[in-house]
Amino acid sequence: MNAFYHVHAYVMTPSNTVRGTLLSDNIGATEFPTTSTGRTEGAKTLSAVSMQKGDRIVVEIGYRANNTVTTSYGVVIDRFATGADLTSGSTDVTLSPWVQFSANIMPVVSAGFYDNFPSSLDTAKWNDLSSNGGSAVVSGGQLVLNSGVADGEGIISSDHPYSLIGSSLSTYVSADVSVGTTVNHIFALRSYPTTSVAGQYIAWEITRSGSTRTLAAVSYNVAGTKTTHYSTTSIGTTYTGYLRIRESGGTIFWDSSPDNMTWTALASTASSGLAIRPEGMYPSLRTQSPSNITSYWDSINYSSSIENISDNFDDNSIDVAKWTAFNSPSEASNKLDITTTLGGIYRGLTSKLYYDLTSASVNVEVVSAGNQSLVSLEVYPLNLYQSGNTNSIFFLIAGGALIAYRRVNGVSTQLATTTYNSTNHRWLQIRESGGTTYWETSANGTSWSTLHSATNPIHVGQLLVEISAGTYAAEATTTTVTFDNLNVLPVTLTKTQPATAQIANDVTKTQPAIGHVATNPTKTQPAAAVIAGSGELTQTASAWIVETGDIQKTHLYKMFAGGQYLGLLPNVTSEFGFSQDMNTLGTQIAVEVGVSADTSNLAATDTLLEEDGDVLQTEDDEDLTTEGAVNLVGVGVSTETLIRNANRLEVWEYSKYHPNGKRMFIGTVERWEAEFGTGKEGIRLYAYSEGQDMNNYLVTGSPYVNDVSQTTQTANTVIQNNIGGTGTYSQFGQTWEVGASVTNLGAIDLMLDGQADVTVKVYSSVPTNPTSGTPIGVTTVAVDTTGPEVVQMAFSTPITTTPGATYFFAASVAS
Structure with missing residues (x-):
């Protein structure tokens, strides 16, 4: 008997519709007698089809047959019916059936x-x-x-x-x-x-x-x-x-x-x-x-947060612990260079580990996007993808355009595009927050603009990081694409100068300038010392940041009305501090301003007159005028009056511990008073707290120290993560590597300020949640300081450590 087989192959959705055809009707001839022998066919090539979770692969096999007579029968191919196959040697040719094979597609x-x-x-x-x-x-x-x-x-x-x-x-x-x-x-x-x-x-x-x-x-x-x-x-x-x-x-x-x-x-x-x-x-x-x-x-x-991968490419050698290089990119002149070839080829780096983008970001500096006139040049500054690279989020620079892309189940979608500007788009960043992915650009790595945002198109918990560039076709010339500073943002020197405060006697007093630390602080770790005859003095791991120099502590008093910033209180002569009412949580602050109330509201253009009404003048025949602050004090007057009941007062502290400023007090002005004729003329105002002072240094009601805003965060150094559940407090901890000859740990020093029982727990690894991890050492110290001081958190029994190993500590305060 002669027969011809027919084969179909589909990708079917869970609702039994065709998502795509893997193999169209494929026909081949065979011959077999009444025993099951005959010819076989070779391999068949399938077409590419994008598949999704829950899809099935359906293969249909049908045939038509000629028996010993000459009658011919057609093939039946149907995705939804079934039929019994003919047995070997059968002469029943009236069914012309087909057989369906179906299997679920397993996502990785x-x-x-x-x-x-x-x-x-x-x-x-x-x-x-x-x-x-x-x-x-x-x-x-x-x-x-x-x-x-x-x-x-x-x-x-x-x-x-x-x-x-x-x-x-x-x-x-x-x-x-x-x-x-x-x-x-x-x-x-x-x-x-x-x-x-x-x-x-x-x-x-x-x-x-x-x-x-x-x-x-x-x-x-x-x-x-x-x-x-x-x-x-x-x-x-x-x-x-x-x-x-x-x-x-x-x-x-x-x-x-x-x-x-x-x-x-x-x-x-x-x-x-x-x-x-x-x-x-x-x-x-x-x-x-x-x-x-x-x-x-x-x-x-x-996976580990994507913020834990960084590379400044300064060692001029690919870091093989972090990256898998393909097609030989190179590090040179403290940067990553990717040079194209005359033929089509892509080069770049792929991270060896998977990383989690959840509530995190990854950024890179694009030093040069190469010759954008090359038609087939494609530059991928950031490509974050799942295993298999069928699901990804990425930037593409090509043809003079900067494009935000997503790829879902192998299908790429252009989300937003703009003309590429090498200055405005020097820094690129992909960020995730609250279920939304952001594609962002920056000229300086500090101020970011959103090119596009969308609900997370893919799962962002396990992504590889790729930096690459290349051409997909032959080009007449080559070009070099240069990257730098993956997750290494620039540190810039900034210096602020508060406004000058004028006093009625025409003497100018200037607030001191606040200098911001310009260089990266370093973490210090004293080596173990051995004292003769007394055993080993155990190692102390230092967990604070050493500044480059002292900066004078200054308090600035900012006034607001209805959410509008009015300005700074001039010539504040009192020391910052506040009192707490007995048996309450209420506090108040008294602020003395060295400005006379009788001139505070005089316009600066009012002339001074002699008894006979003539205008007083200088030796240069210039009119003398009053010198007063505009609307400094008042009741029920202009909303721009600085000192006025119901205005809002914020006190900000600038010091070596808070070079970027820390808000120490928020309150409402309840009353003010002026003093005349005593030789100490001035104004005193009273503001009642809104509670900021209760959360200055150590967090109340949360198990973790909150103030890490002034701490330089680098990979594997300082840990700051949101705790599971509600609230905005953070855990504060740090990893450190034990010295080569150190076998135990006796204490950890913390820079603390406030009054609370502080607990330090040491772990052999970074726990997902320190409340559930098992520490290898715990100590609690009652802290009572009136300013930032070094407090030694000593352990009752030294913790055994392995030289060269990495450990983690978490600091907490009793709620």
Whole structure:
């Protein structure tokens, strides 16, 4: 019998509509007798189709056949009906059926699956499979799994399978293994969602058996037989850290990290040797024990903040710890150069780590965008993309235009365009805030303009950073594109001069100029010292910023009316300070102004007269006039009067600790009074506080020190992140690296001001949330200072440290 096969291949949406055609009707001939032998066809090339989560690939196979007679029958191809295939050797040629094959398309897990557990369990992502009294709840911005007390388990599994090919799945975990004879905490990728241990999966396991606590990288076959690829028993009663499972080039890797930035591969094996296939897996998290055991999970595929990657390209060598270079870009003259070729080629850098753009920004300086007259030149200053580069947000400079782009499921969309200006667009930035992505430009790296903003077009929790340029066609000449200062914004010298205050006796008094620190401060860390006969003097980690020099402390008194700034109070002669009413939270401030009230409202153009009415004149025959401030005081007069009941007073302090100014007091003027004829003529006003003074240095009602506005923040140095939940307070902490010969830490010094019980906790890694992490050292000191002072936070027992290792501390104040 002779036959011709017909093949269709489609991408179908969840609603059974065609999204795109992979293979049109493809016809081939074959011959077979009554036994199933015959010719085979070669490979077929499929067309490119953009696919989305939930889509299916549908392959339809049909045929027409001639039997031993000469009757010919047509092929049936239908996406929605089915039919039974003819058996080999059959002579029934009346059905002419087709066979349909259908399979779900698995999105890669790093691009399609993520959760930082902001409120409640997301049932669109997870199935709660907890049993026997176990539970899975979201609390405090984390997933909390509890086993209960009856050999129960808290477990969740993804609602959809994902592909691990060329992708990864990571999480933060803090798991209790302190008690119980049997404890199992499992971070797994399973072949199917299940509550049973048996089945095919790969996992990280944190377990306790008897008194032995183990961290292990494992895989299970379909019969539940476990293969251990890595294990260590060197873990404490609580395991805290980041774990990751990834696939690359046919190999499965088990990685760990203390900070979600520096990863170490602890195990690997060929994926072909595993029972489970990485093309379709269900992420799951599980805690099981007959004891009441709890684990905390967070940051599913959320990476380190994108603000943690920076490069000033000053060492004239590609930093291979940060970047993967392609097609040989170069660092020269303290910049990154990308020179095109006469043929079409792209060159650039791709970050080795994924980063989180949430509530963060990344920026770069475009020193030169090359010869924009080259037709095929494309410059990508910032390209932030998910694994596979089918979902991205980026800038493009081409043909003399600056364009903001998004790419979703492989489809690029131009969002905004403007004529490229090498001066106004020297700095480019992509920023995320509150679910919105911003494409921004700047001439100086300080003042930013928005080119475009939009609701986040892609998930921004795990992105690679790419800087590149090149040509897509042959060009007659080459050109060089130059970048500099990725996430390294310029520091500029600014100097402010408050307005001159005039006094009635025509003497001019000038407020001192406020000098801003112009250079980058440095963090100091004294080395350990050994005193003969008395043992080792333990290391003190300094956690404040050392300024370049003292700057005089000055207070400026700013007056407002109805939201309008009126000016500075002139010639303030009193010291800044305020009193607090007994048994209340109310405070008031008294301010003395060295200006006589009897001349304060005289116009500067009024002439002075002699007794006979003649105008007084100088020796140069110039008229003498009064010297008074315009509308300095008054009741019910012009709204521009400086000293007037109901006006608003703000007191700003400028000092070496606050070179950019810090608002110390906000209040309302309730009354004012003037003094005459005593030789101390002047004006005194009283303002009642609106509460700013209650939040000067240490935050009340929040567990973290808030004032880090004057602190230079650099990668891996100063940590300032929003705490989960409501409110605007921040955590304050810092990482530091222990010296090469230092084996313990005795104290940490903080520059503090105020009265409160301050607690310092030291961690072996940066915790996702210090309220849940396990510190390796804690100390609390009752601070009582009347000005910024160094307070030594000494630990009762020195903390054992590893030379060269990085540690983190968080400072907090009792609420």
